[in-house]
Amino acid sequence: MAYEAWNEARAREIVAAHQMQEGPALPILHALQEAFGSVPDPALRIVAEALNISRAEIHGIVTFYHDFRHEPAGRHVLKLCRAEACQSVGADRLAAHARERLGIGWGETTPDGAVTLEPIFCLGLCALGPSALADGQVVGRLDEKRLDAMIDGIRR
Amino acid sequence: MSARLFISRDSGALAVGAEEVAQAITASAGRRGLDIQIVRTGSRGLYWLEPTIEVETPEGRIAYGPVAAGDVEGLIDADLLTGGAHALRVGRPEQIPFLKRQTRLTFARCGITDPLSIEDYRAHGGFQGLEKALRLTAPQIVDEVTQSGLRGRGGAGFPTGIKWKTVLDAVGDRKYIVCNADEGDSGTFADRMILEGDPFLLIEGMIIAGIATGATKGFIYIRSEYPHGIATTRDAIEIARKAGYLGASVHGSGHAFDLEVRAGAGAYVCGEETSLLESLEGKRGVVRAKPPLPAHKGLFGCPTVINNVLSLAAVPTVMAQGAAFYKDFGVGRSRGTMPIQLAGNIKHGGLFEAAFGITLGELVDEIGGGTASGRPVRAVQVGGPLGAYFPRALFDTPFDYEAFAARDGLIGHAGVTVFDETVDMRVQARFAMEFCAIESCGKCTPCRIGSTRGVEVIDKIGRGEAVEANLTLVKDLCNTMKFGSLCALGGFTPYPVMSAINHFPEDFGPNESGRQAAE
Numbered sequence: 001m002a003y004e005a006w007n008e009a010r011a012r013e014i015v016a017a018h019q020m021q022e023g024p025a026l027p028i029l030h031a032l033q034e035a036f037g038s039v040p041d042p043a044l045r046i047v048a049e050a051l052n053i054s055r056a057e058i059h060g061i062v063t064f065y066h067d068f069r070h071e072p073a074g075r076h077v078l079k080l081c082r083a084e085a086c087q088s089v090g091a092d093r094l095a096a097h098a099r100e101r102l103g104i105g106w107g108e109t110t111p112d113g114a115v116t117l118e119p120i121f122c123l124g125l126c127a128l129g130p131s132a133l134a135d136g137q138v139v140g141r142l143d144e145k146r147l148d149a150m151i152d153g154i155r156r
Numbered sequence: 157m158s159a160r161l162f163i164s165r166d167s168g169a170l171a172v173g174a175e176e177v178a179q180a181i182t183a184s185a186g187r188r189g190l191d192i193q194i195v196r197t198g199s200r201g202l203y204w205l206e207p208t209i210e211v212e213t214p215e216g217r218i219a220y221g222p223v224a225a226g227d228v229e230g231l232i233d234a235d236l237l238t239g240g241a242h243a244l245r246v247g248r249p250e251q252i253p254f255l256k257r258q259t260r261l262t263f264a265r266c267g268i269t270d271p272l273s274i275e276d277y278r279a280h281g282g283f284q285g286l287e288k289a290l291r292l293t294a295p296q297i298v299d300e301v302t303q304s305g306l307r308g309r310g311g312a313g314f315p316t317g318i319k320w321k322t323v324l325d326a327v328g329d330r331k332y333i334v335c336n337a338d339e340g341d342s343g344t345f346a347d348r349m350i351l352e353g354d355p356f357l358l359i360e361g362m363i364i365a366g367i368a369t370g371a372t373k374g375f376i377y378i379r380s381e382y383p384h385g386i387a388t389t390r391d392a393i394e395i396a397r398k399a400g401y402l403g404a405s406v407h408g409s410g411h412a413f414d415l416e417v418r419a420g421a422g423a424y425v426c427g428e429e430t431s432l433l434e435s436l437e438g439k440r441g442v443v444r445a446k447p448p449l450p451a452h453k454g455l456f457g458c459p460t461v462i463n464n465v466l467s468l469a470a471v472p473t474v475m476a477q478g479a480a481f482y483k484d485f486g487v488g489r490s491r492g493t494m495p496i497q498l499a500g501n502i503k504h505g506g507l508f509e510a511a512f513g514i515t516l517g518e519l520v521d522e523i524g525g526g527t528a529s530g531r532p533v534r535a536v537q538v539g540g541p542l543g544a545y546f547p548r549a550l551f552d553t554p555f556d557y558e559a560f561a562a563r564d565g566l567i568g569h570a571g572v573t574v575f576d577e578t579v580d581m582r583v584q585a586r587f588a589m590e591f592c593a594i595e596s597c598g599k600c601t602p603c604r605i606g607s608t609r610g611v612e613v614i615d616k617i618g619r620g621e622a623v624e625a626n627l628t629l630v631k632d633l634c635n636t637m638k639f640g641s642l643c644a645l646g647g648f649t650p651y652p653v654m655s656a657i658n659h660f661p662e663d664f665g666p667n668e669s670g671r672q673a674a675e
């Protein structure tokens with residue numbers, strides 16, 4: 001997925017566009033991450049200033065939520081469902097296979113920067129497991145073979 | 157006349173290739189010069205048959221599934237467009253036992269209509285509840301909802317009418333309706349199906365809630381794991397606003413009401429109502445102590461109704477058909493229908509809406525058809541990550557809030573997750589503790605620290621270290637969490653853990669490695 005390079009003027013523009021809503025913090029953070037792929041420190045400074053809250057406060061908010069990244073992810077993000085319904089159809093085994101194939105653990109990115117592997121807890125596809133979110137696309141009935149094909153496709 | 161085909165755009169269908177199937181049909185029809193129209197619907201919730209193609213015929217719709225893109229040429233050769241014979245033909249969807257046995261009130265339209273066609277919605281009975289509500293006073297609407305016996309479908313089962321009455325009676329120049337669409341429980345997807353498959357139903361329910369309580373603004377808080385649900389609901393709100401159902405004067409009534417979708421950010425605890433309100437306000441999702449109740453001091457300190465998607469989506473039926481009609485379904489103090497979700501290792505997984513009272517065994521064995529793997533069912537977790545694991549011995553438990561509570565379980569959001577005999581219940585108990593540790597909001601020590609300790613102690617049991625003593629420790633820990641936690645995340649994590657220990661003690665004994673080796 002292609003993101004914009006960090007640009008302070010652009011960040012201010014995004015913050016300003018969402019600032020007037022009721023409870024603007026999450027919409028702003030989502031919009032920043034959508035643009036830049038992460039919410040880096042300079043962005044947090046701008047948000048704190050705009051919302052008139054302390055740096056510590058915005059830091060507390062952004063770190064509370066699993067979605068927000070401090071560092072950009074790899075070029076592709078593979079989120080595998082780790083929750084119970086997917087466990088019942090082999091999600092743990094599939095995840096172990098993915099970690100081995102990619103040579104990384106949960107939350108890590110392959111050294112070539114191609115793939116970040118993350119856990120996700122339920123996609124509401126619990127009758128179609130094991131499921132995954134691959135670069136934002138929902139995937140159901142995943143197995144080792146299809147996972148390998150996906151990884152090969154990404155790597156090529 | 158062009159042939160009309162129906163293919164779901166629900167993320168469950170998309171996840172297994174519905175888009176590719178739709179594209180293959182369009183391409184093939186183009187090559188063959190066939191005149192077709194494809195309507196993208198929500199899902200009927202028969203997920204083992206997705207992707208499904210339905211075609212309109214003089215006898216009604218005929219379904220085919222599960223269809224792969226590669227099947228399309230053969231299907232069209234077999235006269236798919238007129239309902240021709242084919243190995244994948246399953247006939248009239250309404251005649252499939254899984255659907256035939258249901259009582260679809262909330263899900264009456266889902267899978268049949270185009271979710272973003274407001275004309276389709278109206279043609280299938282939509283907005284009749286709102287029209288009825290607009291002829292009543294606010295207390296009359298609240299009374300109707302109370303009389304229906306509707307209880308919150310988000311987990312706690314609190315009477316919806318009483319909640320609404322509290323907000324109606326509360327004084328405030330601004331009041332809010334908040335829809336809890338955080339649906340974090342594994343094994344559940346009914347909220348998602350409504351958001352993606354019949355969003356106008358939720359919008360109608362929220363408008364009625366607004367008129368009934370004097371609230372003029374509503375928020376739908378949808379988890380970020382549901383990108384399709386967020387997009388479809390946003391589109392539906394836009395369409396409803398253009399059609400005059402939202403805005404300064406709802407349907408020309410003079411009542412103002414408007415809606416906004418907000419995306420969550422991957423925190424399970426934000427499904428807890430006060431944590432959700434904190435999150436909507438833009439703060440850390442730390443659970444608030446009650447009182448004050450959200451009905452008195454909720455969003456931004458204003459009186460707030462916070463209800464689950466399914467609670468709000470049941471209201472149009474209650475209003476259109478009357479409280480007595482709705483209340484007639486169900487048993488005991490569990491009235492109406494419950495959209496039950498059959499998930500996990502199950503042959504026929506999907507959405508099963510039924511009156512309360514159906515037993516767990518009927519659901520799993522008869523309707524679900526047992527496991528997908530073909531191995532015997534060993535355990536069933538009901539009610540998501542905070543719900544208990546039930547053994548076959550308890551399959552006579554009827555789906556009813558009180559009946560599940562009497563057996564140390566809960567219905568929660570009605571997810572039923574099936575496991576076959578290969579499941580290791582010690583691993584499941586460990587996961588329950590791990591999940592609590594990952595998702596804890598951090599406010600209470602038993603939840604924040606206890607869960608991590610729980611993982612460590614269960615690991616020791618797995619290694620065969622001082623098994624008896626460590627089991628006692630886990631039980632003590634569960635007791636501390638149960639009584640020392642502010643909300644149900646810490647307070648109910650003992651349900652899966654203790655039910656695993658009590659019903660499946662063989663997985664916690666020193667012989668546990670022996671059981672695994674035998675497989």
Ligand SMILES: Cc1cc2nc3c(=O)[nH]c(=O)nc-3n(C[C@H](O)[C@H](O)[C@H](O)COP(=O)(O)O)c2cc1C
Nearest residue numbers: 308309310336338339340427428429463464467644
């Ligand atoms: C940890 C936790 C997570 C919860 N998650 C949800 C959820 O995802 N959706 C939901 O509707 N209720 C959830 N609840 C229940 C809500 O706190 C609340 O009872 C519900 O939104 C009230 O709506 P209702 O009366 O319509 O059920 C959760 C509760 C807890 C303690």
Ligand code: SF4
Nearest residue numbers: 597599600603643646
């Ligand atoms: S029980 Fe856990 S999640 Fe609930 S308030 Fe306490 S620390 Fe937060």
Ligand code: FES
Nearest residue numbers: 081086123125126
């Ligand atoms: S548990 Fe994996 S999608 Fe719900």
